[in-house]
Amino acid sequence: MKNKYQQLVNNTIPISKSIGWNIQALSSSHIITNNLLAPNINIHNTAFAGSQYACCMATGWTLMKCWADLNEYPAELVAAEGNIRYLKPVTTDFICQASFNEQHQDYKKLLERKSLLKSSSVALEVEIICENIICAIMDIKFVFKI
Amino acid sequence: MKNKYQQLVNNTIPISKSIGWNIQALSSSHIITNNLLAPNINIHNTAFAGSQYACCMATGWTLMKCWADLNEYPAELVAAEGNIRYLKPVTTDFICQASFNEQHQDYKKLLERKSLLKSSSVALEVEIICENIICAIMDIKFVFKI
Numbered sequence: 001m002k003n004k005y006q007q008l009v010n011n012t013i014p015i016s017k018s019i020g021w022n023i024q025a026l027s028s029s030h031i032i033t034n035n036l037l038a039p040n041i042n043i044h045n046t047a048f049a050g051s052q053y054a055c056c057m058a059t060g061w062t063l064m065k066c067w068a069d070l071n072e073y074p075a076e077l078v079a080a081e082g083n084i085r086y087l088k089p090v091t092t093d094f095i096c097q098a099s100f101n102e103q104h105q106d107y108k109k110l111l112e113r114k115s116l117l118k119s120s121s122v123a124l125e126v127e128i129i130c131e132n133i134i135c136a137i138m139d140i141k142f143v144f145k146i
Numbered sequence: 147m148k149n150k151y152q153q154l155v156n157n158t159i160p161i162s163k164s165i166g167w168n169i170q171a172l173s174s175s176h177i178i179t180n181n182l183l184a185p186n187i188n189i190h191n192t193a194f195a196g197s198q199y200a201c202c203m204a205t206g207w208t209l210m211k212c213w214a215d216l217n218e219y220p221a222e223l224v225a226a227e228g229n230i231r232y233l234k235p236v237t238t239d240f241i242c243q244a245s246f247n248e249q250h251q252d253y254k255k256l257l258e259r260k261s262l263l264k265s266s267s268v269a270l271e272v273e274i275i276c277e278n279i280i281c282a283i284m285d286i287k288f289v290f291k292i
Contacts (some may be wrong), residue, residue, distance in 0.1 A: 043159065054197060081194065086224070
């Protein structure tokens with residue numbers, strides 16, 4: 001499955017290739033991506049803030065797209081808002097990861113809206129991990145538009 | 147001056163070339179950048195949310211870096227947090243613009259901290275304009291680190 005979504009994202013969001021974004025693991029409830037430092041370097045030799053955000057956005061979008069496909073929710077998935085806090089410099093290649101399952105605050109609402117074939121919003125958190133430390137936390141508000 | 151900072155950003159943040167980020171006008175108080183849609187396209191044939199953020203971040207960082215250089219503030223400039231609200235789809239090449247002058251809420255504080263050679267933070271708003279309409283608004287918290 002990860003190959004299908006890697007291809008989908010690379011083909012439809014071509015900048016994902018430039019930022020060295022690669023899916024390591026993907027299910028309908030969890031995603032881990034590997035992201036290269038080299039193409040995303042900044043003046044401090046750490047990962048550019050804009051690239052960190054873009055890697056998180058591609059990661060979060062892919063998880064929710066995969067969830068919607070597997071749950072047969074025929075909605076267009078768009079981002080309405082994103083907020084990222086940079087906690088530590090990213091000094092190496094880095095991981096982005098996110099989870100979406102029954103424990104998530106919006107899970108039940110999303111299932112209900114889906115069953116009614118209505119639009120819905122969902123808040124997703126994506127973490128950036130570098131050398132086993134959380135370096136950034138991003139909160140995305142997605143909208144599923146019917 | 148814009149050529150100097152275009153080169154600085156392209157050389158030190160190489161992803162700025164991939165996203166088609168180009169300075170149209172730059173002073174210590176204002177910046178306008180032109181940004182290409184084509185390399186930043188997404189599955190909806192509009193600008194990828196992550197690319198919009200990256201273009202805004204490069205734009206805001208360049209304005210504050212230029213301000214610091216011209217005001218002789220020898221601090222390292224880093225982003226601490228970024229928040230972007232997507233208001234309308236970006237369907238064409240787009241502009242990012244930001245201003246920082248005496249009317250800005252943090253201007254006086256920044257001058258004071260600079261005169262003491264101390265670190266300081268500043269909040270900057272960057273707008274994305276597409277066909278004369280504001281399509282996204284980004285709020286960045288930068289830190290000047292001494």
